[in-house]
Every structure is written in structure tokens, then in C-alpha cells.
Amino acid sequence: MKRLIFLLFPLFAMSLSAQPAIQYTMDFREPNSHLIDITMTIRNALPGTQQVALPAWRPGRYAIQNYSRLVQEVRAASETGLPLPIRKLNKDTWEISNGNVSAITVTYSFYATILDAGSTFYNDQEIYFNGSNLFMYVPGRLNEPVFLKINHPDGWQTATALKPAGPKSFTAASFHELADSPTIISPTLQHRKVTVDSINFHIWIQGETNGNPDALAEGIRKMARTHLDFWQGVVPFTDFHFLYHLVDYRSGHGVEHAKSTSMVLGPLTNLPDPDDWKRAYPTTSHELFHAWHVKYLVPADLEPYDYSKEQYTNLIWFLEGFTSYFDIYLNHKAGLITEAEYWEEFERLIRQSELNPGTAVTSIADASYDAWLYGYSSDGNKNRMVTFYSQGELFALLLDLDIRKETNHQKTLGDLMRWLVAEFPVKGRFYQESDLLNGLKLLTGKSYAPWFADYVHGTKPFPFQQAFDSAGYELIKVPADPVSRTLLGADFKRVDEDWVVDQVLPDSPAMKAGLFLGDKLSGSVFHPLPDKNLDAWLAGNLSDSTLTLEVKRRGKPVKLVLSGLNTTHYTYKIQKKTNHTSPW
Ligand SMILES: [Zn+2]
Incomplete structure (x- = not known):
């Protein structure tokens, strides 16, 4: 027994000392609350005051997102539980007055209700997070390794590019890697793996689909083959994870990461052919290409x-x-x-x-x-x-x-x-x-x-x-049906029961006649407005390249006469010249 303790002790001591100084734990409140509790511990904090911050945006989407709007109950304490004063320095940076306390715990909750390719979502079906949304970082210490413990329900499976470090635990080489590793945890994940040139491509499917995952995996095998051939042996990963959220509404976007991608695609619940994943391939290929171009x-x-x-x-x-x-x-x-x-x-x-x-x-x-x-x-x-x-x-x-x-x-x-x-x-x-x-x-x-x-x-x-x-090649003009943009130089959108002017092109007949953003088209007894295909209705009401439109502008009727309308409409066709033999 003594001998055993003697043998085990150095191992235990070693694993403790190897633990990263910045650690995160995720706990989950009642699923209908959609609240994820984050505990962040920081060792080697600066004496006096220590700052922590939440990202304002996520790489891959060049737009300010202000994730701090989803955070509540931010608190700080010493490792022994002694509360420490914490205040906001700006919208997403906090300052802790820690004096000579060098090990700090910061706790907060994140409201996780948004499901898109770069968001964080939690309910009784799944836990899905993008680290760029919900993990605070220590300014100046972004390149330190971090440790993550996820206290998810037992029996749920995890799809992630993060490196496993024990039960429900992961490590990342830096905050950047943590932020760059979207993760889905759920009891219903489907997993397939294809290996091409010793590189493992993992396919993770969350959500309902009548599609055949094996057929998707075969499509990805072909895709991976061409991507690897394209880059001629330079591959910045050994494993790559495709994280699919399949939804029953129209969606088609993804976000690139170094060793994975998160995508929300739909509708894929009612594919005419369960083996035909054409709808998924453009985004899949796009995000895979990004693993080189943008992430590497x-x-x-x-x-x-x-x-x-x-x-x-x-x-x-x-x-x-x-x-x-x-x-x-x-x-x-x-x-x-x-x-x-x-x-x-x-x-x-x-x-x-x-x-x-x-x-x-x-x-x-x-x-x-x-x-x-x-x-x-x-x-x-x-x-x-x-x-x-x-x-x-x-x-x-x-x-x-x-x-x-x-x-x-x-x-x-x-x-x-x-x-x-x-x-x-x-x-x-x-x-x-x-x-x-x-x-x-x-x-x-x-x-x-x-x-x-x-x-x-x-x-x-x-x-x-x-x-x-x-x-x-030849670029040939071929006749096309008129659309509102080519006909009168304006776009309309359907809002509730109305056709509303959405864009008026400069120097167009619509602009010259005074059509204005937000104008609502009015039909007449003789020409009632259609529910669909406004383009055909507009073309049908044309007389000698002139169109009379009645609109409601802030509730008041206005009559507009659009003249000089375009009557030739075309699109393009690209074709190989007959004597052309060089490969594309
Ligand atoms: Zn992109």
C-alpha cells in the first residue's frame, strides 16, 4: 500500500503543476432558463487590480456583436470564496480589485438562446457554444494554455476540435484556440468519420434530417480528396470536424475555424432524395477551404x-x-x-x-x-x-x-x-x-x-x-424575363400584405418619377396586386414603356408616372468556344 502511494504521488503532483493557470468550468441551470454558469479561475493575477474582458466580435464575422449583452451576475472572489470588488471599465471589460490575492475566481451567467453558426445555445436537447461568445479572457494572457471542464448531463456526446483532458474536460493551447473551437454536446449527435491521406474528417450531425449520413460522408470524402489535392500536401490539421446543425427552416451559413467548422443548414428534413446532399456541399466546401485560406x-x-x-x-x-x-x-x-x-x-x-x-x-x-x-x-x-x-x-x-x-x-x-x-x-x-x-x-x-x-x-x-x-470561352447575352430592377430600377419586398419599395436605383425611371423607400404599392379594382410574382404584374401593366403606379406614402396616396422604362431584358450564358480544348 505504501509503495503504491509512493508511486502515485509524483504522478498526481505532476498533473496538478501541469494544469493551466486559466481555467473555465461550465455548469448548466434548468434547461428552460437557457443559462450557462461560467466559473473562470485565474492564477498569477496581477497585484492590485486585474482586468477580464469578453469579446466584442468573433473571427469570421467582421461585425461588432457585443456578447456582453448576454451576460449577467458577474462576480469576483478569492479562491477561498472571499468576495472581491469588481466594476465595469467599459461595455465588455471588468476590473477586479484583488489587492494581493493572486488566485481569482470570476463567475457569471450567459443567456444562450441564439442558434446560428457562430452563437451559443442551450436547452434540454443540446449544449452548443462558440467560445468567442461566452468565455472571458485575461488581456495580455491570450496565448496561455487554458483548461475547460463542462459539467454536461451524463451520457451526452461531445463534438469538438478541443483536445480531451479527462472526463468532460478539455485543454486548448491558448484562448484563441478555445475561442476557435465550436462545440456541440447532445444525446442525439450522429457521427461519421472518413479518412483521406491519414487525415480524419469527422461529420457530426445535430438536428433532424431524412438525409442519409453515410451519403453525406461519401460526398465529403470526395470533397476532402479534391481539397487535399489542391493544396498539394500542405495540411494544417490531422483531424477536422464538420459540425452540422440541420434545421427545418431556410438557412445556409457556416463559420470557419482552424480545425473545424460550425454550420447551420436547412431545410434538410425533407430531402427528395435522402442520398442527395447538394444543399449542404457549397457551405461545407467553403468552410473547409477556409481552414487553409483565412485560418492558416x-x-x-x-x-x-x-x-x-x-x-x-x-x-x-x-x-x-x-x-x-x-x-x-x-x-x-x-x-x-x-x-x-x-x-x-x-x-x-x-x-x-x-x-x-x-x-x-x-x-x-x-x-x-x-x-x-x-x-x-x-x-x-x-x-x-x-x-x-x-x-x-x-x-x-x-x-x-x-x-x-x-x-x-x-x-x-x-x-x-x-x-x-x-x-x-x-x-x-x-x-x-x-x-x-x-x-x-x-x-x-x-x-x-x-x-x-x-x-x-x-x-x-x-x-x-x-x-x-x-x-x-464566350459570354453570351440571352433574353430574360423582366424583373422590377431591370424594368423600372427598383426592388420591392413583401412585408405582411404589402409590396414595399426596398431600393431605388440611381438615375432609374423609378428614381426620376420620385418612387421612395418605404412606399407601398396600391392595386386597383382592375389591377389587383398579386401575392407573388410582382415582376409579371409590373410588366403586364406597362403601356408604351410607361408605367403608372399608385402608392401609399406614410398613409397618403401618391400617383407616379414612370417613363422611359427598359424594354430589353437579358441574362448571360457562358460557353466554351468550339475549338477550345484547354482544361478548366
Ligand atoms: Zn467565408
Whole structure:
């Protein structure tokens, strides 16, 4: 017995001393309260006062979220339970007056009712959290390892990229890793694993679906194969976790992380073919690509993350746009979508971009910088808005076409991505915009500085006709049905029973006639408004390129005559030239 104690003691002592100085424990109140109790212990606290803070935003979404609005009952105490004074320094930073107490406990509760790809949610069915929402950090100690104990109900399974450290316990190498590891814990998680090139891809499904998880796993096997082939042996993880929340409402978004992704997709409860997961593949591929581009290949602007305030970069067009470009490209390569479906995306995006007045006044660099202002919201001045996702994706296509032309189809945009990875993260470095230009010059011998001036920092229209033509493709105009935007230069949205003006394009017939945001269309006895397909109704009421509209403006009837309406409507078709043989 003595001998046994002698043997065990050093092991016990060792595990204690190896415990990180910053630890978190999660406890759960009655599920209908949706409250998660967090206990944070900090050893080696500063003498006098110690600050703690909650992130104001989460990496992956360049918008201030103010998670502290979801926190209540923040208290501080010594390790022995002696209460310590704590006060707020600003909206999400607290200061503890700890005097000479070096081991502090901070407790608070987090109200977890939001279910999206970057949120925290708790009820009787599951615990789901993103550490960036609910864990406070110690300013200046973000790179220390942390320990996490989750006192979840027995028998529930955990999906996470965090490293296990005993029952219901995990460690992370830093606060950044904790914040970057979304976790789902539930009694109903479904798990599949596929292994490609010794890399394990875990598929975790939470929520109801009639889809066949084995078919999803097979799709992901093909996708993973093409992603690994694309990066030619550089893989920044050994295990990757796809965390799916499948819902029965329309949703399709995900958030990237270094070794995982969290996605909320729907509706996937009533798939016509349980083996057909087409609806899940675009987001899945997008977030997997981000594990390299954004999480591994990181711009200097975003290193290290500063959770306390806006972190500006004018490269989001590159982060999101190029990821959007390659997510569909790699799904096409993996055989998960057809070539026709692949080109349809660009046919749609090119026309959409052409019809967006924002592209004439806002560059993709400025749209990136201003993500914090309006990047994800649809309000504000819509006529100046540019989506860095789709406009960045189109710029990627333009560049890819040009690189292929310049190198006689020997090089592609993929070579630029691989060069960047080899030059920067592989060498422990972070890149800047000028490095993209350096890479392009090396690849093609051509300076793309004028391109960046015109198309990245300027608002010159992307010359697609020319680009397709010289790369062996044709961009053809084909007739299309009129829509309100092409017909009169305005968008309408359905609000309750009304058609409401949502956007009026500059210099359009709608603007010239005085149509105003918020105007509600009025029908007449002869022309009652439709519940659906307003476009056809508008086109049907046209007489000699003139349209008379009656609207209600703040309750008062107003009659408007819109003249000079557009009568030619088209969209695009992309097709290979008949003599074109080079591979895409
Ligand atoms: Zn993205």
C-alpha cells in the first residue's frame, strides 16, 4: 500500500503543476432558463487590480456583436470564496480589485438562446457554444494554455476540435484556440468519420434530417480528396470536424475555424432524395477551404486577433471572395456539381453585379474595410453596397481567366494560393496585399498593379467579355424575363400584405418619377396586386414603356408616372468556344 502511494504521488503532483493557470468550468441551470454558469479561475493575477474582458466580435464575422449583452451576475472572489470588488471599465471589460490575492475566481451567467453558426445555445436537447461568445479572457494572457471542464448531463456526446483532458474536460493551447473551437454536446449527435491521406474528417450531425449520413460522408470524402489535392500536401490539421446543425427552416451559413467548422443548414428534413446532399456541399466546401485560406494563410491585418474592437482589413474580398470562388470550383472538380451548374453561378453573379449600382461607387477594398459598418446588414444605403463575397468571387474569376491566358493555360489562380501558403504560413509569416501582387508577377511575369488599382481599389467594371474571349470561352447575352430592377430600377419586398419599395436605383425611371423607400404599392379594382410574382404584374401593366403606379406614402396616396422604362431584358450564358480544348 505504501509503495503504491509512493508511486502515485509524483504522478498526481505532476498533473496538478501541469494544469493551466486559466481555467473555465461550465455548469448548466434548468434547461428552460437557457443559462450557462461560467466559473473562470485565474492564477498569477496581477497585484492590485486585474482586468477580464469578453469579446466584442468573433473571427469570421467582421461585425461588432457585443456578447456582453448576454451576460449577467458577474462576480469576483478569492479562491477561498472571499468576495472581491469588481466594476465595469467599459461595455465588455471588468476590473477586479484583488489587492494581493493572486488566485481569482470570476463567475457569471450567459443567456444562450441564439442558434446560428457562430452563437451559443442551450436547452434540454443540446449544449452548443462558440467560445468567442461566452468565455472571458485575461488581456495580455491570450496565448496561455487554458483548461475547460463542462459539467454536461451524463451520457451526452461531445463534438469538438478541443483536445480531451479527462472526463468532460478539455485543454486548448491558448484562448484563441478555445475561442476557435465550436462545440456541440447532445444525446442525439450522429457521427461519421472518413479518412483521406491519414487525415480524419469527422461529420457530426445535430438536428433532424431524412438525409442519409453515410451519403453525406461519401460526398465529403470526395470533397476532402479534391481539397487535399489542391493544396498539394500542405495540411494544417490531422483531424477536422464538420459540425452540422440541420434545421427545418431556410438557412445556409457556416463559420470557419482552424480545425473545424460550425454550420447551420436547412431545410434538410425533407430531402427528395435522402442520398442527395447538394444543399449542404457549397457551405461545407467553403468552410473547409477556409481552414487553409483565412485560418492558416492569415493576413497580417488579422494577426493577432483583437477581440476588443473592430479589426480592419481591406482584404475581405480576398478572404471571402476567393474562398467562394474555390468552394464551387473544388465541388465541380469533386464531381459534386455539374459543369453547367458551375458556370450558372457565374452567369448569375455577373448579371447581378452589373445590376448593382454599388459597384460603380464602392471598390471591393472599401467594401472590405467597411464590413464593420454594413457588411452583413441590408439596411443603410443599398446603392453604395458591394458584397465582398460575390464581387470578390468575380474578381477571382477575372484573374484566373487572365492568368490562364497569360501562361497559355500552364498556370491558374490555384497556383497563386499554393505559392502564398508556401511563402507565408509554411514559413511562419503573414502576408499583405503587396504579396498578392508579388505572387502574380512571379507566376505570370506580368504586373497586376494596374489591375488592383482599377478593380480592387477602383470601381472600373470587370471586363468579362474580353477575359472570357481570350481564355477560350464566350459570354453570351440571352433574353430574360423582366424583373422590377431591370424594368423600372427598383426592388420591392413583401412585408405582411404589402409590396414595399426596398431600393431605388440611381438615375432609374423609378428614381426620376420620385418612387421612395418605404412606399407601398396600391392595386386597383382592375389591377389587383398579386401575392407573388410582382415582376409579371409590373410588366403586364406597362403601356408604351410607361408605367403608372399608385402608392401609399406614410398613409397618403401618391400617383407616379414612370417613363422611359427598359424594354430589353437579358441574362448571360457562358460557353466554351468550339475549338477550345484547354482544361478548366
Ligand atoms: Zn467565408
